[in-house]
Amino acid sequence: MSTPDPGQPLRPVTDEEIATFERDGVVCLRQIVPSPWMARMERAVEDAIRHQSTTDLSDLARGLGTPASAPGRFVAGIDHWTALPEFRAFACDSPLPAIAAALMRASKINLYEDSLLVKEPGTVEPTMFHQDLAYFHVEGQQICTAWCPLDPATRATGAVGYVRGSHRWNRMFKPNLFVSTMAIPDTEGEDLPDVTAPGSNHDIVYFELGPGDVTFHDARTIHGADGNASTATRRRAISVRYCGDDARYHLRPGAPRKPHHDRVREGDILDCEECPVVWPR
Numbered sequence: 001m002s003t004p005d006p007g008q009p010l011r012p013v014t015d016e017e018i019a020t021f022e023r024d025g026v027v028c029l030r031q032i033v034p035s036p037w038m039a040r041m042e043r044a045v046e047d048a049i050r051h052q053s054t055t056d057l058s059d060l061a062r063g064l065g066t067p068a069s070a071p072g073r074f075v076a077g078i079d080h081w082t083a084l085p086e087f088r089a090f091a092c093d094s095p096l097p098a099i100a101a102a103l104m105r106a107s108k109i110n111l112y113e114d115s116l117l118v119k120e121p122g123t124v125e126p127t128m129f130h131q132d133l134a135y136f137h138v139e140g141q142q143i144c145t146a147w148c149p150l151d152p153a154t155r156a157t158g159a160v161g162y163v164r165g166s167h168r169w170n171r172m173f174k175p176n177l178f179v180s181t182m183a184i185p186d187t188e189g190e191d192l193p194d195v196t197a198p199g200s201n202h203d204i205v206y207f208e209l210g211p212g213d214v215t216f217h218d219a220r221t222i223h224g225a226d227g228n229a230s231t232a233t234r235r236r237a238i239s240v241r242y243c244g245d246d247a248r249y250h251l252r253p254g255a256p257r258k259p260h261h262d263r264v265r266e267g268d269i270l271d272c273e274e275c276p277v278v279w280p281r
């Protein structure tokens with residue numbers, strides 16, 4: 001028997017999955033990432049938490065006035081791929097770029113960034129609903145996030161919820177502080193309404209996932225998550241953000257910048273060392 005290629009999805013993306021992504025702005029792809037990746041990334045995540053600059057978002061939330069009595073922490077980090085070979089391999093060499101290309105009908109995929117999002121058991125901090133695009137210095141229709149859990153993500157442990165169809169609202173909302181609805185100062189856009197408010201009638205879908213499952217959402221799709229109410233189950237996830245052919249740099253006032261953003265000009269194509277082409281390969 002031949003060994004499966006770790007760069008290939010376990011199965012093809014179906015036409016129905018592509019149609020769902022286009023219609024809903026999110027799709028759940030079950031059992032598509034080969035399990036060796038997940039085992040490899042479990043070790044990499046522990047290394048990143050131990051040695052890298054992750055941010056304790058629970059501390060941030062508590063600084064912003066959230067009561068501080070829970071044992072859990074929401075630990076997050078960004079751009080681990082730039083320093084850690086395992087994260088680079090996951091973002092560049094795993095099946096994720098090919099899946100992003102299929103879903104966005106793109107002939108070329110650039111890596112924009114990765115994020116680590118760990119909610120330890122007993123984390124009270126929700127991930128406030130937000131739109132990823134508001135944080136990205138990029139514009140286009142073909143921009144998405146792959147959200148890959150390393151543990152069971154259930155409603156209790158902090159599964160992500162997505163407002164179906166919100167990618168088509170044609171509205172841009174200010175980015176928030178992730179654990180607070182407070183907007184990042186000096187950013188542009190509308191204030192995001194409370195999409196979970198009783199009577200607001202939004203169609204919010206939560207996918208319960210396990211390792212090997214992935215959701216892909218459009219960068220304009222509004223999404224958020226609860227804390228992790230379990231007493232023993234961690235909720236570790238890696239998000240990888242990809243852009244397709246039509247993406248161009250678009251510098252957004254107030255949104256956090258990466259060092260190379262000082263060198264880019266409005267409308268530039270992304271291709272560069274900091275935003276590498278990862279598909280085709």
Ligand SMILES: O=C(O)CCC(=O)C(=O)O
Nearest residue numbers: 117127145147225237239
């Ligand atoms: O993991 C979370 O809690 C939120 C994830 C998210 O917002 C994202 O990956 O874009």
